[in-house]
Amino acid sequence: xxxPLQYEVHTVDSVKSTNTVVKDLAKQNAPExxxxxxxxxxxxxxxxxxxxxxxxxxxxxCSILLRPTExxxxxxxxxxxxxxxxxxxxxxxxxxxxxxxxxxxVRGKKAVGILTEGAFSKDGTYLYAVxxxxxxxxxxxxxxxxxxxxxxTSVFQTAYDESVRLKFIDRLLERFRYYYDRLPxxxxxxxxxxxxxxxxxxxxxxxAERTLRGTAIGIDDAFRLLVQTSDGKTYxxxxxxxxxx
Numbered sequence: 001x002x003x004p005l006q007y008e009v010h011t012v013d014s015v016k017s018t019n020t021v022v023k024d025l026a027k028q029n030a031p032e033x034x035x036x037x038x039x040x041x042x043x044x045x046x047x048x049x050x051x052x053x054x055x056x057x058x059x060x061x062c063s064i065l066l067r068p069t070e071x072x073x074x075x076x077x078x079x080x081x082x083x084x085x086x087x088x089x090x091x092x093x094x095x096x097x098x099x100x101x102x103x104x105x106v107r108g109k110k111a112v113g114i115l116t117e118g119a120f121s122k123d124g125t126y127l128y129a130v131x132x133x134x135x136x137x138x139x140x141x142x143x144x145x146x147x148x149x150x151x152x153t154s155v156f157q158t159a160y161d162e163s164v165r166l167k168f169i170d171r172l173l174e175r176f177r178y179y180y181d182r183l184p185x186x187x188x189x190x191x192x193x194x195x196x197x198x199x200x201x202x203x204x205x206x207x208a209e210r211t212l213r214g215t216a217i218g219i220d221d222a223f224r225l226l227v228q229t230s231d232g233k234t235y236x237x238x239x240x241x242x243x244x245x
Contacts, residue, residue, distance in 0.1 A: 005177045009035045016043040018063035019117055019132040026128040032067040052113055052134045057160045060135040060169060070184045071124045075223035078102050078116045081131050083188040084175035085112050086195055089155055091171055098195040100225050100242055109153035111136045137165055193219050198242060207240030
């Protein structure tokens with residue numbers, strides 16, 4: 001059983017990357033529940049070394065430090081955060097979907113990205129985990145950059161509203177704590193699966209070792225995507241890039 005999560009929230013106007021800062025603090029024995037929230041990231045990062053566009057006063061960029069005492073699937077914290085973010089968005093009566101493994105889509109475009117990083121002990125438990133959640137809350141004044149304007153959107157199609165941002169933060173942290181306090185039972189598993197965009201779709205999966213083409217047929221209890229290829233074989237993939245084809 002994990003210890004109940006207690007937050008210690010810190011806010012900054014601008015930072016290179018909330019994950020980078022909190023990882024450094026984790027190595028200096030910062031406590032579980034340390035949360036860093038920034039109004040802007042100048043070098044925001046996503047999975048596979050991608051840049052996460054993080055302009056000032058349009059989004060929510062936060063990282064949460066965790067020190068789980070149980071051995072957990074590396075993907076479980078990411079998927080927990082995805083469900084917490086999805087439920088927060090839905091609490092504002094905005095429909096959304098989750099694209100395995102870590103992206104949340106609103107109106108068919110990406111509005112949220114999640115990046116979990118950490119270090120493990122020899123017995124497979126986390127020394128620490130840092131889960132970064134980047135949310136495009138409001139529409140940038142000049143719109144999204146041309147290279148991402150066809151794939152990115154904001155949760156709210158309005159100008160910046162500090163009161164809405166604060167409500168979103170409170171709800172997100174509450175939902176995250178609700179599910180984290182119930183690990184490793186993973187009560188969010190069904191919630192995660194029910195919101196998936198890729199199940200039943202023809203997909204291409206790519207990681208450092210292989211490329212697979214087939215049908216996404218489900219997600220197992222370790223949050224691995226199950227891809228069935230044309231020869232009838234089923235592969236459980238844990239990390240990488242999946243594209244609907």
